[in-house]
Amino acid sequence: MSEPNYRVVALDFDGTTACTVPAIYHAAGKMLERRGYKVDKEVVYKNFGLALPAAFRCFAGDEGIDDATIEEMIAEYNTIYREESEQLIELFDGVAETLDHLKNAGVKIAIASNNIRPVIDRLTTNLGIAKYIDDVVSVEDVECVKPAPDIAIEVIRRFGVRADEVLVVGDSTFDMDMGREAGCHLCGVTYGSHSPEMLCEKGARYIIERFAELEKIVLE
Incomplete structure (x- = not known):
């Protein structure tokens, strides 16, 4: 199996991973x-x-x-x-299966969220995806939250990778601003809060309509 295109996927939670x-x-x-x-x-x-x-x-x-x-x-x-x-609250279609495939391929998965850690921990457990999550960086961990780059920078630090080895995935311009200013690559999802045009204007390299499309971007 070839090496993944990204070592870490940093997922927004609300509106990207789960329909909250x-x-x-x-x-x-x-x-x-x-x-x-x-x-x-x-x-x-x-x-x-x-x-x-x-x-x-x-x-x-x-x-x-x-x-x-x-x-x-x-x-x-x-x-x-x-x-x-x-x-x-429900997961978006294809989330659990895609995370399982990424995890099995050796990709590290982080939640990068403006939410608080107890809520993220509780919801990922209740939704059955906690086993796929390697780390959570939330509002408690940084001085400035999205759209500032601090959360993405902390993801980079915790995993010991280069910024361009991290793919930030989100539904909003706040996610894109965060990832771009940290030097990460960006993937916008179309089923959340902001339009594909807005996400592209903020630097999204990839735009996906379904979460499952993430697998091809990361692994192929």
Whole structure:
């Protein structure tokens, strides 16, 4: 068997690996509506890749929400998400099979996410893919989250590889910005939050319509 084209695949989780947007919309919408905000579904769907403080200010259309209130909002959101939203989450088609094939070929697999580690660990376990994941780099591990390059840089450091040996896979321009600034190669998926045109403008080398197409890019 020939060597893989990439030694590490760094996967975004929300909107790339798992269909979490309905869950995020449910929890964020319920929390914000309790606080008197009207939530635009389209705004949530286009910006859910942001870290929660920025996301909630964006969803609410209120950049003036103070940090103490944001902390309260995050706690309330996390409770709703855990108790009501997680049952809505599913893997995208072909994810488990593709990860299995990549793993068997010796490719290292990382989750590179603006989400928090406990949520990623719980969801990958519940969805049956934790056994394929070699490491998780999340919001707790870096000073600056996506679209800053810190998460991708930490993936590179942990695996001891060159930046161009890492393929960053994501559905948003935040993923593309992160990977590009870290020097990684980029793969955008079309079934998430941002259009193929937006992903290409940010430097995506590959565009895929189905997760299973990733196998050919990495292994052939």
